[in-house]
Amino acid sequence: MALVTYALRASFLLLPPHVETPPLLRRALRYVPAAVLTAIWAPELLVAGGELAISSGNERLLAGAVAIAVAWRWRLTFATILAGLAALHFFHWIL
């Protein structure tokens, strides 16, 4: 992990000055964070026990929806996490 992370960070900094960055790569890299991060958190909300779980009984999905709303409105990392954890316990308690 350390090695691949460092290799990515060093990649272009170590190239000789005359090499150009391919434009398509530069454009594609823009979408990497949104696509990869979503691919990691979406199953945590939408899949339970190996099954698709889209229902009002899925406390993780409900808590995640609260967190998304908070993140959308305030863009604060800490508030999003606190709201999501509080919502998880709240939905666990009422369901």
Added chain:
Amino acid sequence: MLAGIVAFGVITGVAMVASGIAPLVAMLMSLVVFAGASMVAAAQLLASGTPALLVILTTVFINLRFMMYSASLRLHFGREPLGWRLLIAYLQADNVYGLTLMRYAETPDAPGGRDFFLGAALAVWLAWQLAVAAGILIGAGVPASWRLEFAAPLAFIAMTVPLLRDRAMIAAAVVAAVSVVAAHALPFKLSIPLAALAGIGAGLAFERSWR
């Protein structure tokens, strides 16, 4: 800005320990990898029994953005001596990159750019490592019934949502979410790299058709 870094560092420490990484290993990881999102993801994946090779592949995807920073920092630091470039590479972080570029946008020809970068980066690095250490201590002392492991996906939601500022970016996220769920039954969490590629493709396709 440091408050945000400290908050995310604490959460990273907590989430790693909550997913079952030993406290000392977690701290060592923070020192050598120094990339929060990929560490939280790795802890989560290892906890669900993902093979190491797939964890590394996911790390590559999550940290591809550093390649983008690398490409853009090269315009400013490409002619620095090799030793400095190696240090700059290790210290790259999202907010340091943002700060440096803001400064260059304001004063393109300002001298001392390298020292500005190193000063900001060292402050961020130190705040981050202390915050992770605090998070590891908190995580190790809190009972499992608090369900702090859910902080990991929540942290990713907090990072993703502010990125969704145009249609192409939203398309990338929605397609990634749909594909990862559709492919969730594949072995070794192959659904993650596949969904990432689908999302990136969707972003590029949308950009073409709307602009």
